[in-house]
Amino acid sequence: MTNKLVIENLKHRWVRTLLSAAAVGVQVTMILTLVGISFGMLDDLGRRSRGAGADILIRAPGSSIISLSTAPMPEKILDFLRTIPNVAIATATTVQPMGGTNTVTGIDLDAFSRMSGGFRYVKGGAFQKPDDILIDEYWSRQYGLKVGSVMKFWNREWNVCGIVEPGKLSRVFLPIRLAQELTGNTGKITSIFLKLQDPSQTAATIAAIKQQLTDYQVFSIDEYVSLLSVDNVQGLKWFIYVVIGVAVIVGFLVVFLSMYTAVLERTREIGILKSLGATPGFIVGILLRETVILALTGSVVGIALSFATRWAIMNLVPGSLTQMIVPNWWPIAAGISLIGSLAGALYPGWKAARQDAIEALAYE
Amino acid sequence: MNNGKDHLIAVTGLKKIYRMGDVEVAALRGVDLNIERGEFVAIAGPSGSGKSTLFYILGGLASATAGKVLIDGKDLAGMSDSERTRVRRELVGFVFQKYNLLPTLSALDNIGMAQFIAGKPAGTEGWFRQALDLLGVGHRLQHKPRSLSGGEQQRVAIARAIVNQPALLLADEPTGNLDTENSEIVLKLLRDLNQKTGQTILMITHNPEAAAYAHRTIHMRDGRILESGA
Numbered sequence A: 001m002t003n004k005l006v007i008e009n010l011k012h013r014w015v016r017t018l019l020s021a022a023a024v025g026v027q028v029t030m031i032l033t034l035v036g037i038s039f040g041m042l043d044d045l046g047r048r049s050r051g052a053g054a055d056i057l058i059r060a061p062g063s064s065i066i067s068l069s070t071a072p073m074p075e076k077i078l079d080f081l082r083t084i085p086n087v088a089i090a091t092a093t094t095v096q097p098m099g100g101t102n103t104v105t106g107i108d109l110d111a112f113s114r115m116s117g118g119f120r121y122v123k124g125g126a127f128q129k130p131d132d133i134l135i136d137e138y139w140s141r142q143y144g145l146k147v148g149s150v151m152k153f154w155n156r157e158w159n160v161c162g163i164v165e166p167g168k169l170s171r172v173f174l175p176i177r178l179a180q181e182l183t184g185n186t187g188k189i190t191s192i193f194l195k196l197q198d199p200s201q202t203a204a205t206i207a208a209i210k211q212q213l214t215d216y217q218v219f220s221i222d223e224y225v226s227l228l229s230v231d232n233v234q235g236l237k238w239f240i241y242v243v244i245g246v247a248v249i250v251g252f253l254v255v256f257l258s259m260y261t262a263v264l265e266r267t268r269e270i271g272i273l274k275s276l277g278a279t280p281g282f283i284v285g286i287l288l289r290e291t292v293i294l295a296l297t298g299s300v301v302g303i304a305l306s307f308a309t310r311w312a313i314m315n316l317v318p319g320s321l322t323q324m325i326v327p328n329w330w331p332i333a334a335g336i337s338l339i340g341s342l343a344g345a346l347y348p349g350w351k352a353a354r355q356d357a358i359e360a361l362a363y364e
Numbered sequence B: 001m002n003n004g005k006d007h008l009i010a011v012t013g014l015k016k017i018y019r020m021g022d023v024e025v026a027a028l029r030g031v032d033l034n035i036e037r038g039e040f041v042a043i044a045g046p047s048g049s050g051k052s053t054l055f056y057i058l059g060g061l062a063s064a065t066a067g068k069v070l071i072d073g074k075d076l077a078g079m080s081d082s083e084r085t086r087v088r089r090e091l092v093g094f095v096f097q098k099y100n101l102l103p104t105l106s107a108l109d110n111i112g113m114a115q116f117i118a119g120k121p122a123g124t125e126g127w128f129r130q131a132l133d134l135l136g137v138g139h140r141l142q143h144k145p146r147s148l149s150g151g152e153q154q155r156v157a158i159a160r161a162i163v164n165q166p167a168l169l170l171a172d173e174p175t176g177n178l179d180t181e182n183s184e185i186v187l188k189l190l191r192d193l194n195q196k197t198g199q200t201i202l203m204i205t206h207n208p209e210a211a212a213y214a215h216r217t218i219h220m221r222d223g224r225i226l227e228s229g230a
């Protein structure tokens, strides 16, 4: 019986119901998309790091796991590393900003190809001329670039000479020498990748390297990938918390307003229920049930919308963003929106429970 | 003098003062009233004389400021909010001038809601089915109030008020919004209900013709009862 009243109430003001549920949905999508992008970007970075085919990764002392700025190491280290037993290939990369948060990776194409098994060219081929760059398919799709297209950065025009399958380290590549010269970083590198003759001896090799390069960060690729978590990206966790907080406040306000207007317009009905002997708890219960239905409907809408945002990202900006669908966050996001919604229903519920039945019945 | 045991309602020295900030309105200034079980009594009086206020107190919607209010042997004066909620649920049924059906529920569900709130299983027992037939609304039960005429709505409201077999039915100007024809139907219904089921009814009305359906009429003025006619 109560449920009937709850459903009829929601149906009676269906526009308000839909808008409220949609607002809760947006709140849930905000959370799921942000979390999905965070996990997706890190996961994608991990995949691409593995895609380089290296067993060991070395980064400069004090550099963060994911740094957009270069923290250069001297290139001479490579010579030393090649003397370490079990090291088959040692090759370096530079990572430099090309404007915004996008980066260009400088590689030694020969060594990188041997290490990673080589690029698969969807179109075009390797560097030929001094202004040639390689891009991956996502980049090509996002910016509409084809072989022969021109890209501009560092005050120069670059010629796209080849489009490669994504998944190997980066999305935009150029020869490392050129990258070093043009940015005034001759002899300096960002990361070093090692391929081992016997990968089962990774730990021993790392130990040997660390004896000499004490301050450097030397990771097995597995270890490096495992470090690519939300906790290890500076500020990301707090950024997520802030967005969740904002989402909760928005959901709270919408449900507050929705339930508040519902209580006002139902003044007389609440009086009727009281005249029939309904307790304050009964009346609050009806509002809370409506709120739970709004929050749960909104959560379903929000989950559906997160698929839509992923689709949009994949089709519009695949080179810049990757969003994962995060089912383990569905109950969390739903729970967060439920708590925010119930909090929003508290004051209206209290107001309804306290309403004077006589005044309510006299209400026009 | 009766001590209330023989009466369904025994009110003595009832006072009600409304407080709105600093302003005090004395709506009832000492009401004495006895109603026997099975009586159908009309209450008349000018606007503002305290008729509705008396009903709200008898029905447990408002608390008394002073005095004694016995209904079915229970003293409503000095009851807590939750005790008065129980009175509304178990002892009385209300019928209002403005029908006051829940607009989002069908007629049947309006009645079912009263049963549900009273903790009784929904459904129409034998006697209630008869009452519905008596009320002549059995065929309109699936409709929402919006699509019922005023007369039909008021009949549904009466059905809702009696479904839990309350000791007392309080009707506050039940024909106030109805045309003559529908007023007559509703008044006859109340009289039939009183005669056939022994339902005790108190009915507020401004209309002497309506009051004529009752056994007797009580007149109120300025928060007091003037006289009680036969």
Ligand SMILES: Nc1ncnc2c1ncn2[C@@H]1O[C@H](COP(=O)(O)OP(=O)(O)OP(=O)(O)O)[C@@H](O)[C@H]1O
Residues within 6 Å of the ligand: A358, A359, B018, B019, B020, B025, B026, B027, B045, B046, B047, B048, B049, B050, B051, B052, B053, B054
């Ligand atoms: N909730 C309230 N707060 C303050 N004063 C009230 C309230 N309800 C009624 N009154 C006052 O109490 C007095 C009695 O009102 P009541 O509604 O009982 O009269 P009534 O006889 O039912 O009148 P009517 O025939 O117009 O319905 C009036 O002066 C009214 O203004």
Ligand SMILES: [Mg+2]
Residues within 6 Å of the ligand: B051, B052, B053, B172
């Ligand atoms: Mg009145």
